[in-house]
Amino acid sequence: MPQLDFATYVPQIIWLVITFTAMFLVMWKVCVPRIGGALEARQKKVEQNLERAAELKTEAEAAIAAYEKALADARATAHEEIVKVQADLKARQDAEEAKLSAALQARVKEGEGAIDKALKDALASLDAMATEVATAACERLIGEAPDAKAVEKAVTAAAKARSA
Amino acid sequence: MAENHSPLAQFEIKTLVPLKFGELDASFTNSSLLMVATVVVVSAFLILGMRRAALVPGRWQSMAELSYVFIANLLKDTVGSEGRPYFPFIFTVFMFVLFGNLLGMVPYSFTFTSHIVVTFTMAAVIFVGVTAIAIAKHGLHFFSFFMPPGVPLLMAPLLIPIEIISYLSRPISLSVRLFANMLAGHTLLKVFAGFIISLGVFGVAPWLFVVALTGLEIVIAFLQAFVFTILTCLYLNDALHLH
Numbered sequence: 001m002p003q004l005d006f007a008t009y010v011p012q013i014i015w016l017v018i019t020f021t022a023m024f025l026v027m028w029k030v031c032v033p034r035i036g037g038a039l040e041a042r043q044k045k046v047e048q049n050l051e052r053a054a055e056l057k058t059e060a061e062a063a064i065a066a067y068e069k070a071l072a073d074a075r076a077t078a079h080e081e082i083v084k085v086q087a088d089l090k091a092r093q094d095a096e097e098a099k100l101s102a103a104l105q106a107r108v109k110e111g112e113g114a115i116d117k118a119l120k121d122a123l124a125s126l127d128a129m130a131t132e133v134a135t136a137a138c139e140r141l142i143g144e145a146p147d148a149k150a151v152e153k154a155v156t157a158a159a160k161a162r163s164a
Numbered sequence: 165m166a167e168n169h170s171p172l173a174q175f176e177i178k179t180l181v182p183l184k185f186g187e188l189d190a191s192f193t194n195s196s197l198l199m200v201a202t203v204v205v206v207s208a209f210l211i212l213g214m215r216r217a218a219l220v221p222g223r224w225q226s227m228a229e230l231s232y233v234f235i236a237n238l239l240k241d242t243v244g245s246e247g248r249p250y251f252p253f254i255f256t257v258f259m260f261v262l263f264g265n266l267l268g269m270v271p272y273s274f275t276f277t278s279h280i281v282v283t284f285t286m287a288a289v290i291f292v293g294v295t296a297i298a299i300a301k302h303g304l305h306f307f308s309f310f311m312p313p314g315v316p317l318l319m320a321p322l323l324i325p326i327e328i329i330s331y332l333s334r335p336i337s338l339s340v341r342l343f344a345n346m347l348a349g350h351t352l353l354k355v356f357a358g359f360i361i362s363l364g365v366f367g368v369a370p371w372l373f374v375v376a377l378t379g380l381e382i383v384i385a386f387l388q389a390f391v392f393t394i395l396t397c398l399y400l401n402d403a404l405h406l407h
Contacts (some may be wrong), residue, residue, distance in 0.1 A: 002279075003347070008187050009179040009281045015196035016282050023203040023260055029253035031210040035232040038217040038225075045219060109167055 130155045170173045171354040172244075175278055175347070197283070199217070202263045202276075216355075227230060231259065235393065242397040246404050256391040265346065266383030269378070277388075278346035287339035290396050298403035310405050338395055345388045349381045 002008070131152050138146045181192035215227035220227055235255045239247045244251040247254075261277060277280050291324025298306045311320060354375065359370040 002175040002177060003176065003281070003343070007189070008193070008195075008279075011179075011183075011191045011193055012177070012195050012276070012281050013285050014188075015189045015192070015199050016285055018257070019203050020260060020286070023206060024253060024256045024270075026203070027259070028257045029392035031207070031214070032255060034214045034217065035229055038214060038221075039229060039233070041217075042219055059381070074393070102324075114189065136227060139336045143215045 127152075127155060127159065130159070166221060171351045171358070171360065172356055174274070174350060177279075187313045195276045195279065198264065198267055198274045198276050201273075202260060204239045204384060205267065206244055206259045206263050217281060231255075238390075239249060239397055242394065243401045244406060246295070247397065247400060250400055253287050254393060254396060257290070257396055258389055261286075261342065261392050262386065263391035266382070267313055267345065267351070269382055275346050275350055277342055280343045283339035283343040284335065287335035290338070290399065291335040294322060294396075298406070306406070309402070318407055325340060334395075334399060338392065340390050349377075349384055353377055 035093075134151050134155055135146060135148065138151065178194045179191045180194060180197060183190045183192060210228050210231075213224040214224070216222075218225060229277055232255065235258050236251060239251055245252075264277045265275065266275065267273055298309070310324050310331065312323070312327070315323055353374060356370045356374045360367040360374065362368065
């Protein structure tokens with residue numbers, strides 16, 4: 001069995017030590033740092049990208065919030081504006097109406113005054129006319145002009161009796 | 165030179181370049197050649213694979229990184245973060261044994277891990293190194309390792325010798341496991357390969373068997389490198405944490 005040939009042990013051990021040491025040095029100084037560095041760089045890059053994504057997400061959320069706030073503000077302003085315009089219109093309408101109704105009232109009063117005056121005039125001229133009619137009627141009936149004062153007195157009494 | 169068809173002939177050490185330093189025989193043999201080849205192949209695999217160190221790795225770079233991550237995770241799972249300084253050594257052990265096993269699967273090459281002297285030297289270095297680390301870290305407290313906590317004192321005379329024997333047998337079990345697996349696998353391959361020609365037409369049966377066995381041997385090459393490495397990690401864990 002070649003494994004038990006002790007003469008081969010020394011060269012095998014010597015070459016094992018040489019080759020293993022050489023390989024250990026290559027691994028230790030070259031391969032492990034290189035592979036480890038590449039893996040670390042990748043890890044870092046991935047983390048950076050994740051961080052950047054998170055940042056972008058918060059930015060986007062902030063933008064959405066700002067947009068919504070602007071929208072709400074605009075809505076509120078528009079609403080205020082509408083209310084103000086409506087109030088303004090109502091005030092103007094009320095003023096116009098008041099003015100118009102005042103004018104109408106004045107004209108109604110004026111008309112009523114005129115009617116009153118006409119009525120008074122008519123009533124005032126009624127006595128004179130009645131007196132005249134009575135005088136004329138008496139003249140036709142009795143052929144002579146009655147005493148103007150007596151006729152007036154009688155007409156006034158008759159008018160009074162009527163209205164009483 | 166008469167051809168040697170013994171199944172063990174493949175394990176013969178053949179001197180390629182005789183080298184002698186006084187009494188010291190440092191001849192360059194087929195074993196040495198495969199060791200050098202292992203170093204060259206592993207270094208080339210890792211250095212050329214990482215030559216661009218791209219952010220998004222290609223297939224080759226992925227394989228180089230995968231071997232690194234595999235051993236890094238193995239070390240982290242068995243030893244924890246204290247094991248990090250020993251990573252280059254553990255990684256070298258794994259790659260050296262793995263590629264030694266795999267290159268041994270190449271026809272007409274040589275499997276240096278099938279020699280007990282090679283595996284035992286590695287196991288002995290690991291054993292001595294791990295024990296030195298344990299003593300450097302824990303001082304005399306290290307010897308409490310042989311008396312597990314919570315054991316009644318009455319058991320000590322029985323338990324301590326058992327623990328010491330089990331501790332001292334570590335390098336033997338570590339080296340014999342690897343050496344015996346390689347020896348048995350390659351011998352079996354050679355025995356069945358010998359049947360192929362001698363059985364004529366019926367040689368198809370052992371041929372198919374050899375094909376299947378070759379696949380199995382490649383799996384074993386991985387598995388034994390892994391076992392060798394994980395046991396080294398476990399010993400290192402014992403040294404750093406005792407119990």
